[in-house]
Each structure stands twice: as C-alpha cells, then as structure tokens.
Amino acid sequence: MSGFGGFLLRRALGAVITLFVVSVIVYVVFYATPGDVAQITCGPRCSPEQVHQVARQLNLDDPLHLRYWHFLQGLFIGQDFSTGTSVEHCTAPCLGQSYQSGRQVLDIIATKLPVSLSLVLGAMVVWLVLGVGTGVLSAWRRGRLSERVLTAVTLAGTATPVFVIGLVLMIVVCGELQLLPFPQYVNLTDDPEQWAWNLLLPWLSLALIEAAAFARLTRAAMLETLAEDHIRTFRAYGVGERAVVGRHALRGALAPVIALNANNVGSAVGGAVLTETLFGLPGIGQELVHAVKVVDLPVVVGMVLVIGFFVVLANAVADVLYAVADRRVVLA
Amino acid sequence: MSLVEVTDLSVGFGSLRAVDGLSFTLAEGAALALVGESGSGKSTVAGALLGLHRGTGARVTGSVRVAGTDVRHASDEELRRLRGARAAMVFQDPLSSLDPYYAVGDQIAEVHRVHTRVSRRAARARAVEVLDRVGIPDAARRARSRPHEFSGGMRQRALIAMALACGPDLLIADEPTTALDVTVQAQILDLLHTLREETGMGLLLVTHDVGVAAESVDDVLVMRHGRAVEYGPAGSVLAAPAQAYTRELLDAVPRVDARRTGSPAAAGEVVLEATGVRREFGRGKRRFAAVDDVSLTVRRGETLGVVGESGSGKTTLGRMLVGLLEPTAGGIRYAGRPHTGVDPAVQMVFQDPVSSLNPRRGVGESIADPLRAGGERDEQRIRERVTGLLERVGLDRAHYDRYPHEFSGGQRQRIGIARALAAEPRVIVCDEPVSALDVTTQAQVVALLGELQRELGLALVFIAHDLAVVRQVSDRVAVMRRGRLVEYGPADEVYDSPREAYTRQLLAAVPALDPELAARRRAARGEPAAV
Numbered sequence A: 001m002s003g004f005g006g007f008l009l010r011r012a013l014g015a016v017i018t019l020f021v022v023s024v025i026v027y028v029v030f031y032a033t034p035g036d037v038a039q040i041t042c043g044p045r046c047s048p049e050q051v052h053q054v055a056r057q058l059n060l061d062d063p064l065h066l067r068y069w070h071f072l073q074g075l076f077i078g079q080d081f082s083t084g085t086s087v088e089h090c091t092a093p094c095l096g097q098s099y100q101s102g103r104q105v106l107d108i109i110a111t112k113l114p115v116s117l118s119l120v121l122g123a124m125v126v127w128l129v130l131g132v133g134t135g136v137l138s139a140w141r142r143g144r145l146s147e148r149v150l151t152a153v154t155l156a157g158t159a160t161p162v163f164v165i166g167l168v169l170m171i172v173v174c175g176e177l178q179l180l181p182f183p184q185y186v187n188l189t190d191d192p193e194q195w196a197w198n199l200l201l202p203w204l205s206l207a208l209i210e211a212a213a214f215a216r217l218t219r220a221a222m223l224e225t226l227a228e229d230h231i232r233t234f235r236a237y238g239v240g241e242r243a244v245v246g247r248h249a250l251r252g253a254l255a256p257v258i259a260l261n262a263n264n265v266g267s268a269v270g271g272a273v274l275t276e277t278l279f280g281l282p283g284i285g286q287e288l289v290h291a292v293k294v295v296d297l298p299v300v301v302g303m304v305l306v307i308g309f310f311v312v313l314a315n316a317v318a319d320v321l322y323a324v325a326d327r328r329v330v331l332a
Numbered sequence B: 001m002s003l004v005e006v007t008d009l010s011v012g013f014g015s016l017r018a019v020d021g022l023s024f025t026l027a028e029g030a031a032l033a034l035v036g037e038s039g040s041g042k043s044t045v046a047g048a049l050l051g052l053h054r055g056t057g058a059r060v061t062g063s064v065r066v067a068g069t070d071v072r073h074a075s076d077e078e079l080r081r082l083r084g085a086r087a088a089m090v091f092q093d094p095l096s097s098l099d100p101y102y103a104v105g106d107q108i109a110e111v112h113r114v115h116t117r118v119s120r121r122a123a124r125a126r127a128v129e130v131l132d133r134v135g136i137p138d139a140a141r142r143a144r145s146r147p148h149e150f151s152g153g154m155r156q157r158a159l160i161a162m163a164l165a166c167g168p169d170l171l172i173a174d175e176p177t178t179a180l181d182v183t184v185q186a187q188i189l190d191l192l193h194t195l196r197e198e199t200g201m202g203l204l205l206v207t208h209d210v211g212v213a214a215e216s217v218d219d220v221l222v223m224r225h226g227r228a229v230e231y232g233p234a235g236s237v238l239a240a241p242a243q244a245y246t247r248e249l250l251d252a253v254p255r256v257d258a259r260r261t262g263s264p265a266a267a268g269e270v271v272l273e274a275t276g277v278r279r280e281f282g283r284g285k286r287r288f289a290a291v292d293d294v295s296l297t298v299r300r301g302e303t304l305g306v307v308g309e310s311g312s313g314k315t316t317l318g319r320m321l322v323g324l325l326e327p328t329a330g331g332i333r334y335a336g337r338p339h340t341g342v343d344p345a346v347q348m349v350f351q352d353p354v355s356s357l358n359p360r361r362g363v364g365e366s367i368a369d370p371l372r373a374g375g376e377r378d379e380q381r382i383r384e385r386v387t388g389l390l391e392r393v394g395l396d397r398a399h400y401d402r403y404p405h406e407f408s409g410g411q412r413q414r415i416g417i418a419r420a421l422a423a424e425p426r427v428i429v430c431d432e433p434v435s436a437l438d439v440t441t442q443a444q445v446v447a448l449l450g451e452l453q454r455e456l457g458l459a460l461v462f463i464a465h466d467l468a469v470v471r472q473v474s475d476r477v478a479v480m481r482r483g484r485l486v487e488y489g490p491a492d493e494v495y496d497s498p499r500e501a502y503t504r505q506l507l508a509a510v511p512a513l514d515p516e517l518a519a520r521r522r523a524a525r526g527e528p529a530a531v
Helices: A003-032 A037-042 A050-055 A063-077 A104-142 A146-157 A164-177 A192-226 A229-236 A241-271 A274-277 A284-293 A295-326 B044-050 B074-082 B104-115 B120-134 B152-164 B184-199 B210-216 B234-239 B244-254 B312-324 B361-372 B379-392 B397-401 B410-422 B437-454 B467-473 B491-496 B501-509 B515-525
Strands: A077-082 A087-090 B004-013 B016-026 B031-035 B057-064 B087-090 B171-176 B202-208 B220-224 B227-235 B270-281 B289-297 B303-307 B329-334 B346-349 B427-431 B459-462 B476-481 B486-488
Touching: A003 A063, A003 A295, A037 A050, A077 B410, A087 B361, A104 A146, A104 A192, A104 A241, A104 A274, A104 A284, A104 A295, A146 A192, A164 A192, A192 A274, A229 A241, A241 A295, A274 A284, A274 B152, A284 A295, B004 B044, B004 B515, B016 B031, B016 B044, B016 B057, B016 B202, B016 B227, B031 B044, B031 B210, B031 B491, B044 B057, B044 B171, B044 B202, B087 B152, B104 B120, B104 B152, B120 B152, B152 B184, B171 B184, B184 B202, B184 B210, B184 B515, B202 B210, B202 B379, B210 B234, B210 B346, B210 B515, B220 B234, B220 B244, B227 B234, B227 B244, B227 B427, B234 B244, B234 B515, B244 B437, B244 B459, B270 B312, B270 B459, B289 B312, B289 B329, B289 B476, B303 B312, B312 B346, B312 B427, B312 B459, B329 B501, B346 B410, B361 B379, B361 B397, B361 B410, B379 B397, B379 B410, B410 B437, B437 B459, B437 B467, B467 B491, B476 B491, B476 B501, B486 B501, B501 B515
Parallel strands: B031 B202, B031 B220, B087 B171, B171 B202, B303 B459, B303 B476, B346 B427, B427 B459
Antiparallel strands: A077 A087, B004 B016, B004 B057, B220 B227, B270 B289, B270 B329, B476 B486
16 A cells, blocks of 8 residues: 555645635635624623724734734644733644633534534444445345335435434433433543433434435445346355345445445534534534624634534545445545 | 256246247257357346346246256255356356456355355365466466456456356356457367366357357357257358358358458548557556557548457557547648548547447437538438438438437447438548447448448548458458557458468467367467466
8 A cells, every 4th residue: 555645645735725725715704794793792781892892802803814814823833812811822723712702712622522523423333234234125125015115214214304303202212201311411431321321312313314315325326236247147156145235235335335424424523403402412513503603703713624624534534445445446 | 868958948028038939958068059149039048047037027938957957946045056066157248247346266265165165265275276277377366356457358267267166067158258359269268168178067158159159169059039040060050051040140250261352442542641640648657658650541442441459559540540539649641631630521430339329319419410510500401411311321211310229239330320421521430330239230231331432432441359350341451469550451461461470360369160170270279378
C-alpha cells in the first residue's frame, strides 16, 4: 500500500480546504443576516447603552474580514477575550467564545459531541444489521410472501417520521409496558450499562428509519449481483445457495451500502435534531439549532466545522473500505 | 452406459420453445459439439444438462441423464453433487464468470471443498495444482491474484482449472473461445484436447463456430430453432453434409485459404492517406503508444483490410482515420488535404450495433442525425432520404419509427451502415462490423458492403480480428501487432506467401474445417504455451 500515505495526505489537505471554505461561507451568511445581534445577545430589556457595550465587547462593529481574521488568529495562536472585568485567554486551537453563555466553544463541543457520537454510532450498528439483513433476506426470498411483507414494512419505515416512531416506542415501552424508564442521557464513562439502556430507544427510533433505506438499497444491489455471470458459475459448480448469497452476492452488493452509510453517519452527527429533541439528548444538533436561533456565531461556526469534519472523515473511511472490499479500486 | 443421454428434451420460456424434442447421447470419454447460430437453443441444452433451469420458471420436458443422475427428477442435493463434481461447465465469458472480489485460487478451492471434505490447505494446494496443469505460469503465486489481474486467455484457463478441480467425467464448454484472439483460441482448444486425452473425460462443446467444432470433437449435432438438423461424426457431417441447412452454414463460413471472389475493384485515386501516425495514451510512466509509425493509403473503390489481435491498435488507427482521435505525431490527409476533426466524407460503422445506437430513440431518428448535423431542416426531405437509406440496406421503410431492441443483430448493423451512408461519404471505416454476428448474417452484411462499394465507389477500411473475413472482403491487407504495421500488401500475397513469422503464426492458428487437417496442425503447434 505505497499509495496509502499519499491518499491520506491528499484527503487531509482536501478536508482542510473544505472546512476553510465552509467557515468562510458561515461567516458571510451570518454577517449578512438581518437583525441586531447585540440586541439579541443582550436580551430584550437591555438599554441602548448596554447593547452598545455588548457590541463593542464582542467586536460586532468590526468589518467582516477583521472578524474572520480574529477567528483565524484564535484558531492558530489563541485569543484573549475580555469579560468586562477580566481578560480570559483561550489557547489555540480556539474556536471562540459563545456570545450567549461566554463559554468557550471547544468546551461546548467537548460536552455535546460524545452525546451525538453515542447516538449515531450506536444507531449505525442497529441500522446496518437490520437494514442489510432485511435487504439480503428479501432479495433471496424474492417473489415470496415473506419478501412482500418485508418490502411493505420497509416502505412503511421510510415513510414514518422519526418523532412518530420515537413517540410510539416511548409510550409503549416506557409508558404502557414500563420495561424501561424514560430515557435520560448518562455518560458512557460514568455508567456504561445505564448509558446503553438509556440510549436503546433513541438508537432504535433513529435506526428504524435509516434501516428501511438500507434494506431497499441492499435488496436492489443484491438482485443486481445475483443476476451476474459469476453467480451462475458458482451455482453450476454445486456451491450451496447460502454461500452463493452470503459470500459472493453480498460482497458485490456492499459498495453502495458503504457509500450510503458514510453519508448517513456524517450527516447524522449534526442532523439527528429530531431524535435528540424527542429524547432530551443534549447533542450537537440541538445545540446548533439553538445557536442559530440566537445568532451565536462562534458556536454555529464551531458546530458546523465539527459536522463538516465528520462528513469528510466518514467519506474517507468509506473510500478505504471500498478499496478493502474491492481490490480493483485504487485509492487516489 | 452412456455418459450423457438426452431423450426428447424440450425447454420452453414463456411462449418461446428454445429446445424442441432434442435427443442425443455421449459415450464415456467422447466429444460432441452442439453447433448452431444464436437463438438455436444450444446453450439452453448445455444448461439443461446441469439442471440450471430449475427454479427459473422454464418448462423442461423429456429425459436428461448425466453420469447416472436423472437431472429432471433428482433432488436439489443430488443435483448439487452432480454439478462440478461429475459434470463441470466452462462458461463463455471469462471476464464475468469469475467473482471479481476473490482470489482465483480461493474460488477454485471453494468449489473443490464443496465436493470433497478436505482441509482449506489441501483445497488450496489442489487449486494451485490445476492452475499449473492448465498452463498458468508461477501458479502458486498467481493463485492469489484476482480475476482482473489475468488476461482473457488466462481467465479462460482459470475457468478450465476450476472445472478440472474435482476431476469430472464430463466437461461442458459453452463457447469457450468466442471472446479470445485466434492464437489464444488455438491454445485453449489444444489444452482441452490434451486434457481429454490425459483424463479421459467426455466433452460437450457448444459453439457457433464450425471451425472450432472441427478442431475438437468426434461428433457434431447441428441445431436450428431448437431442433436437431443433422447429427453424426464430425468428419462426415462437415465434409459431406446431408442437410441443406448444414451446407448453407458451411458455405457461409469464410475460408482463410480461399481467394476473394468477385472482381477486384479498379482502384482509383488515393482518398485517404496516413503518414507515420502515432497515438499515445496515458501519462508519465504509464505512457504508451497504441499506434506507432503507421503509414498506409486507401484508394477510391478499394477495400483495405486491417487485421490484428486485441490490443494491436487497429481500433485506435480506425478512429484516427475518421478523425475521432487526433494523432500524437504524423498526419492524415483526405483527398490530398490535411484532415483534422470529423468530416462527413469519412464515416464509421461501429463494432457493437447494440450500444452504438441510442436505445431511447427510433432508428429513423438515429439515421437522420448526420443529415441534421449537415444542416438539413426540411422534415419531409429527411424522412424521404432516411426511408430510402433503410430500403437501400435491405430494411423496410416502416422500420423508421421502431426502436433498436426490436431488431436482430444483423439488422442493427444494417442500421449502422445506413447511418454512415446518410452523410454521403467517400470513405467508410468499419470497425469489426461483423464480429458480433452469426456466420450467415455475417455473409449477408459483407455482401451488402460489397454491393454498396461497387455502386457508390466507396473506399472501405475493414478492421477485424477474423483473418478469414478480412481475406473475403479485402483488396489489400495490413497486419498490425503492438501498434505497428507488421505486413502490408495485396491480400493474396499476404495470405498465400506471408513474409513475416507473425503473419504465419496467425494464419496457422485459424481453425481448419477439416478435422484431419486440424489434427495435423495441432501436432505441428505442439504443447500449448501460456498466454
């Protein structure tokens, strides 16, 4: 794998450029947003002097390029913030300080990210097992009753919004049957067992919807590979149906599954807002929505960069997996 | 007891009867060829021997016994034990018949382990052994390669190795050499012959190529529309066919040793001229010249044949002549002036009539394209001209609004020719125009090209890998190898007294229609070398 180092280097460089461009766009968009940021930050009952002071303190009157320059400075060499009475230093890489709470953005991310990752990675396992499994099964049993039922169920799954599934699950499992307490986020490091139990319902409700898409994709890809010539070869050599489907057909159907998974994982890190809100999980998505509402620019930029980073990372991982699954693929 | 006994076999798909009341037997260790054109049902018979139609909705009647197993009534488990172990199949397309994701050796080992309870290690060793036997060099290392790392000939050898893995009594080979070059084809046929002598297994060969059958089998069964036309020893069926259809089929086969019939064209002035053309592809270390220093001329009213094996650069040369590719060096002149970019006067007919027509447009519209490109706007005149062209190439004017999938391969190629004619060209470059067609259809298309040439005074460049077809149509021939012109001269001179060793080697690899001559040639070629 002599090209592997080069591949990683090119990918890392690509990621840096992507994230840089994303941060510029976010700055421009938020700069152009109508509404008085200082007024919103200070609160509705602030006097004009107080609003003015806030604006000065947060450098809101500076021109766009200067504010972006400060942001870059913070990122590479650190930055000092005045809190009115004292000066607080934020070491590089510094994503800035929340207008609202005054907390450092990096600290906010550090508390929110584990929640989002717990939710997304756990749900990923569930949707892969459920989705790919269902897809393989329905491709294999094509035309029979069991396949038709599975197809109907996955179609219903795609069409149901997450809050419906989540609410139903909560009402039935936690309310009626009382099998689980209503979910409440517990840190993995505090209590792994409680962490898993409490995340079970969020995992299921996020995964059920995604699984439907995976099932349909896997089914289509499997049917395509099952019609290929090399499948006929192994059947004609007396290889059992289980090995033909499980080993030869599934392997050929994995590529699109890998691609879709990369997309879903990447975007779900910041995009599972509904699930987070419904189950009261303090994740990235919820925080981002809140920050956008109050025009808390440093938090928005920080969150967007984190999400962008995970999208790029997930796609790079997918490319490596492609090459592992299919030796004809050259990483470049 | 016979190895294969087929009695009154019929196979139907929907309303189509692919095989209709076919009976034949194959003795232990004997070899039989099923010969027929596409759609004759020969591959369906091959599949029926292994019960491959089970569960596909095909209706199979009659009796099929293979190596003591009643294929129609056997349980799934009995059928599974027959497949691969007693009767093994070599498929037509070696590119797609192996799983691209696994090493070749592992795939052979997997098949071996299905039928024998040996360890993974022993199965791998067996895979290396059979790969070595079929002539894969450095088999132990190459067993770890994936199919895409093999050449076409090596893939076909690997498929034969897979068939050998369990030591079957019967080898079913479905068009095993159709996708291969003529020299590689000869090697594969020689290999099958040697293996049969060594192991004593029976061979059922399915082919559209009478020459391939003559090279390889004892008996021939000629099929048409799912029925047997003629069945008997290869020598007598091919030398003295009793049925009219067999004679027709044999007559349509182009002979490499027969001079061109019909008057040689009175060659006019030079219309197309290539001087020292070279075309490179790739960059840096991967840079290579697909065509290197080729000079030739094409005269009005004559046919220049270009032959070569795959990778010899003949298609690249053809595309440069038409102006679809720019030469890296050297120049192309049309009618005395430099020829850059495409010119309506130089048209092309492509190899694959399926993929070179837009499946979502009526064929009339496709033929009209060159007219519209030439600035014609009058719909009435376009339609008249196109229907005229359709009739000129032997199709019906009512075909204007039909779609490509409604036509047979030969008809599609006629559509391709009509499209090339639409621009009123003076030169047509035909890239493998008949290689996807059956021999009888091939003969018709070749005849059509000849007619058009005489009538319109066209200059033709006929690119093909089939030496016999090229001889049949060409006044002069250019033999290409690795991008260079190996031999270039009048067709009869090149074929009857070739100057270059490579040309002689190519000619010696062409299958002979006479089984005795084939046997003599095989002895002269000796033990196959790896490709």
